[in-house]
Amino acid sequence: MVVVWLMPVGIHLIPWSGSAPLGAYLLPMFWVTLVATYLFGAGAGLLVGLTAPLLNGMITGFPSAQLLSILAFELAVFAIVARGLIRNSPGFWLSGPFGYVAAKVASTTVQYFFPVFGGMGEPGAFFIRSVQTALPGMLALALIHLALVKIRPLPDDWDAT
Numbered sequence: 179m180v181v182v183w184l185m186p187v188g189i190h191l192i193p194w195s196g197s198a199p200l201g202a203y204l205l206p207m208f209w210v211t212l213v214a215t216y217l218f219g220a221g222a223g224l225l226v227g228l229t230a231p232l233l234n235g236m237i238t239g240f241p242s243a244q245l246l247s248i249l250a251f252e253l254a255v256f257a258i259v260a261r262g263l264i265r266n267s268p269g270f271w272l273s274g275p276f277g278y279v280a281a282k283v284a285s286t287t288v289q290y291f292f293p294v295f296g297g298m299g300e301p302g303a304f305f306i307r308s309v310q311t312a313l314p315g316m317l318a319l320a321l322i323h324l325a326l327v328k329i330r331p332l333p334d335d336w337d338a339t
Contacts, residue, residue: 199241201240202308205318210230211227211260212273213322214257215257216323216332217330220257223261231246248289251285255285257277268332269327275316286302286305
């Protein structure tokens, strides 16, 4: 599990001069949450999803404090949605991208009706910008899930909680 928590740290330590942090493009926190959810269930996915941003922020400064609550909320939604998709269709390797978009829809909806997340700006524009920026990361999520399905298919009785 330590490796899981340190993966996003490694990504954020790579020198980068893009218009957004490299993590916004590659989504490493979603990678590790997906792997934890796939291998150990939603509880582990939630644990990783809620603690990885804190650990990463303390070490690298990413995510910024103002985006920490949004990311934690999105990772929690992502773990729950990914778990449902994996449980119902274990071979459906697009669970990661679908889970990411569902998490973005959830955070955008919450922000639209109850503006609780600072630093998001206009919710609709944030959603579009986030999804466009994250296309490489969504591809990575699909490839990671495909690799998991091929390397470690889930048993028929898998029902991790």
